[in-house]
Amino acid sequence: MRHVPVLLQEVLEALNLEAGKNIIDCTLGDAGHAEKILELTSPDGKLLGIDADAEAILRTKQFLYKFDERVVFARDNFENLRNIVKENKFDNVDGILMDYGWSSPQFEERGRGFSFLKTDEPLDMRYDTYLKCMHEAVSPPLTPDGRPIYGPCSAAELIDHKDVEGLSEMFRKYGEENLSKEIAEAIVEKRQAFPIETVGDLVDVILDVYRKKLKIPTESGQAEQRIPWVGGLHPATKVFQALRIAVNDELGVIERVLPQAIEVLKSGGRLAVITFHSIEDSIVKHYFKSQNNKTIKIITKKPVICSEEEREQNPRARSAKLRVIEKI
Ligand SMILES: C[S@@+](CC[C@H](N)C(=O)[O-])C[C@H]1O[C@@H](n2cnc3c(N)ncnc32)[C@H](O)[C@@H]1O
CATH class of the missing domain: 1.10.150 (DNA polymerase; domain 1)
Structure with missing residues (x-):
């Protein structure tokens, strides 16, 4: 089943999309948001789609092939945003989206052990299958207390x-x-x-x-x-x-990516962040507050939450909070 993007309309509006805009989707997932972003930035806006999960990148190609060279894929952790942007020469960034957590296929189909109902699955939970393969293919060097020294x-x-x-x-x-x-x-x-x-x-x-x-x-x-x-x-x-x-050090990666996102945005560019957990939202809220009227302007004084209709149709949207800023 394809992942249903949360707060889709709200995200599209927040990013002020129009023809020719260049957007980074840091959490490509099943490309639900990305596909609509590419439609609204036609005919020549570009999208840099990042995901840690190699299977997600492969799968999104079926949804995004029609946009051809307008899409650049990067299988990487978004905490490396500054380098990813540099390596791909993705300049003039008008907008960035982050939609944290797991996608439905990861939860339901990929045998990653995210769901406590899938009792036969290995207890893995890493988004990053490439590292998983690496762990299985070679014995990684270990720390003194026996942990692999690279990767989660x-x-x-x-x-x-x-x-x-x-x-x-x-x-x-x-x-x-x-x-x-x-x-x-x-x-x-x-x-x-x-x-x-x-x-x-x-x-x-x-x-x-x-x-x-x-x-x-x-x-x-x-x-x-x-x-x-x-x-x-x-x-x-x-x-x-x-x-x-x-x-996945989910709180650490959020702390590390936010300053990089603001750095790579152009002046007037927008950053939209969706969280599903109160600790995540609090990190985002405090960082935005600390930068308000210095490097950014807060657009959403209060987080945007889903409509009654979306809440009914998509249970995952119930805990979603969207915060948006604009770079000064
Ligand atoms: C909620 S899904 C995104 C769904 C997407 N917006 C859509 O509409 O289909 C989150 C995605 O972020 C990816 N992800 C989570 N943490 C990541 C990280 N630190 N770096 C890169 N990707 C990450 C997951 O692998 C997952 O595919």
Whole structure:
């Protein structure tokens, strides 16, 4: 299924698109936003499309082939924005879009372990398949505590290397998980018996912790299978979110890319950023505030959120927040 772009109309308006404008999409994904941007900048506006995921880049070519040489692809981490722009000689940048997080095909189809419902998948969660292939093809050099020294660790490696305190902090900080300490302790105990390598291995540990806490019998019978939903959420929701953020250093890359985005924009150019998590939004909001009336002008005093209609049609849009600035 193709990813449905969130806040599409709002993004297109925010970027002030017209013929001949040059736009960078830092999170190409399934090219939903990119395709519309290219239509509105016809006939000669260019788009630099960046994604860390090699499969995403390959897949978007089927949607964007019709724009031919107007599109430049870069499989890279957007935290390298300054260099990507330089290497591709992509000057005169009128607009930049960032739409953080995962795309639907990554979540549903690529076996990356992003979804706690896909219990057979390996616990990976990296956006970057190229690095994944590298890890599998050669044994990477390791740090003294056994971590590969290049590229991010997979979620399974993180789970395997962090101690109780490290795991607990990660679940609390990035997932606001109430049982972070109990889950961290259960993971460390479990991994002494066998490695936690699949989504199902981790989900079982989390479910056991919640069943114990909620005093759901685990000995035999039906109750053993029951999922103890917490406030409408699957008990693994927050731990999986925390792991994804940690594996991809999602907060760090946002902090590092924002100044570069402003640097590469031309005067009067627009930057539109969509976040899905309160910590991400807070990083963006504070950075924009710190630069307001110095290098930029804030266009959206409050974040733009989705309409009732979009909320109904696309559950993912419910937590989306769009902030827009213009370079002075
Ligand atoms: C929400 S999707 C973008 C969807 C896109 N706007 C569309 O309409 O189809 C986010 C994309 O950003 C990519 N991504 C996430 N973090 C990244 C990073 N640090 N560098 C480059 N790409 C990244 C993911 O691989 C994913 O494809």
